Amino acid sequence: MVKHFAVIGCPIAHSLSPVMHNAGYKALDLAADYQKFQVSPEDLGEAVLGLKALGFSGWNVTVPHKEAILPFLDELTEEARRAGAVNTVKVHKGRLIGHNTDGSGFVRSLQEHMELGEGKKIVLLGAGGAAKGIAMALAPFGVQLCIMNRTPERGAELLEKIREWGGQARQEVWGRGEWLTQADCVIQTTSLGLKKEDYPFSLEGIHPGTLVVDIIFNPWETPFLQSAKVLGCKIVNGMDMLLYQGVNAWEFWLEDKAPVDAMRKALYQALA
Ligand code: ATR
Numbered sequence: 123m124v125k126h127f128a129v130i131g132c133p134i135a136h137s138l139s140p141v142m143h144n145a146g147y148k149a150l151d152l153a154a155d156y157q158k159f160q161v162s163p164e165d166l167g168e169a170v171l172g173l174k175a176l177g178f179s180g181w182n183v184t185v186p187h188k189e190a191i192l193p194f195l196d197e198l199t200e201e202a203r204r205a206g207a208v209n210t211v212k213v214h215k216g217r218l219i220g221h222n223t224d225g226s227g228f229v230r231s232l233q234e235h236m237e238l239g240e241g242k243k244i245v246l247l248g249a250g251g252a253a254k255g256i257a258m259a260l261a262p263f264g265v266q267l268c269i270m271n272r273t274p275e276r277g278a279e280l281l282e283k284i285r286e287w288g289g290q291a292r293q294e295v296w297g298r299g300e301w302l303t304q305a306d307c308v309i310q311t312t313s314l315g316l317k318k319e320d321y322p323f324s325l326e327g328i329h330p331g332t333l334v335v336d337i338i339f340n341p342w343e344t345p346f347l348q349s350a351k352v353l354g355c356k357i358v359n360g361m362d363m364l365l366y367q368g369v370n371a372w373e374f375w376l377e378d379k380a381p382v383d384a385m386r387k388a389l390y391q392a393l394a
Contacts (some may be wrong), residue, residue, distance in 0.1 A: 125154040126177060127375065130169060131184035138218050138392050142299035142368050145388030149381040152192045153278075154179075163190060165196045167323055170194040170218070180375040181214040182368075192302045195220040204287065210371040221374055224252070225259030227367030228337070235358055236307060236333055240264040249273075249280040252337055256311060262287025262322055268301040270355070272312075295321025307333040308355075312344050328356030337363055342393075366390055 129139045130206065135158075143156035161169040162174055166187055171194075183191050188207040192198070194364060195208065196217040202208045208220035234240065242265040246253050249271035261284055269291060271277035271285075277293045282293040294301050302325065314321060325334070334350035337360040347357045365386050372380035 123153070125152075125179045127154065127156040127182075128173065128178060128182050128394065129156070129158050129182040129184060130151045130166075130173075130187060131158075132160055132162050132186060133159045134158045137184065138364065138366060138389055141364065141392045142389050143372065143386045146372060148384045149384035161185070166190055174213060174218065178213065180371070181209060182211065182371055183209050183355070186259050187191060189353070192220065194218070201226065201258070204258050205251075207255070209367060210374055212375055217234065221371075222255060222364070222372065223367045223370035224257035224363075225257075227365075227370050228363045229259040229263075230366040230370065231358075231362035232307070232335065234362065235335075235356070238263040238265055241299065242266065242307070243268065243305045245270060245308045246306045246311060247271075247297075250311065251279045253311040254283065255281060257284050257289065257308060258287055261287040261291075264290065266319075267291040268297050270299075270301075270307070272296050297321075301330065303327040305329075305332055306351075307335065310316060310334070310336040310338075310344070313338075314344075314346070315370075321349065325350055325353055328355060329352055333358065336360060339364065339393075361393070363390065374381075374388045 137158050140156045141157050147154040163186060168300055191208050198222040198319050201222040204222045205222040208222055209224050210221040212219045237326050244265050246257060247270050249269055257280060267322045269277045269280055269282060281291050281293050332355045334355040335346050335358045336344045338344050339359040339361040342359060369380040369382055392394045
């Protein structure tokens with residue numbers, strides 16, 4: 123029987139998830155398909171019931187539904203509960219299980235560029251939903267996290283959460299302090315790169331060779347990444363985060379290894 127998957131969001135036209143997942147099914151000759159559906163906030167509950175009634179095996183959830191979908195689900199995984207947000211739903215024995223692969227997907231992509239372990243210093247710029255998911259997934263590795271956020275109160279809330287999760291963290295003033303220059307890795311999680319404005323602070327003094335990551339991939343090189351590149355940093359955009367959140371969702375749904383290379387190739391081709 124053909125398995126059906128989808129992504130729901132609003133807007134959804136730009137989503138690359140169908141390209142990535144369908145390429146994976148093709149590579150493994152699986153009888154499955156993956157569609158995208160635009161669902162407005164007021165229709166979310168009906169859409170969830172509809173997907174279940176139509177026999178979908180699972181679906182991804184994107185903006186603006188990641189938190190709003192919680193009341194419509196039967197169970198949450200530990201990752202979803204901690205994040206307070208769901209990006210993946212699995213239908214299991216008639217029950218809707220909410221999961222979150224954003225943080226774990228990010229960590230998997232980061233591990234292609236650095237080893238995570240005690241003593242590694244990582245600066246997290248931003249303290250919103252994306253930063254929270256990433257911090258949650260990084261905490262168990264024993265890395266030292268430093269939060270920098272425009273609104274320090276929000277940074278402090280995230281700091282407390284990280285400590286609850288057993289992680290090590292501190293907070294520094296937004297865009298200042300020694301940490302930026304001592305970091306092994308700097309991760310930009312705010313929406314700033316989307317607006318083509320310059321970053322409000324300089325990375326001057328950062329060590330050449332520092333790994334600098336932006337979770338945005340469109341534009342491919344944000345002004346933030348461009349400025350890091352000029353300073354000799356190794357730059358990585360958010361494309362592989364998208365890839366691995368999809369890979370981890372696949373593996374959650376199908377309980378088998380996903381064809382990472384085929385999925386990556388399809389994504390890169392779609393953006394070429
Ligand atoms: P997301 O789920 O994408 O992380 P969010 O929860 O709204 O979205 O968080 C947005 C993040 O970008 C926050 O860290 C926010 O900082 P504040 O907590 O100070 O609002 C940050 N951000 C957005 N616009 C910003 C700007 N112009 N300057 C600095 N930080 C900004």
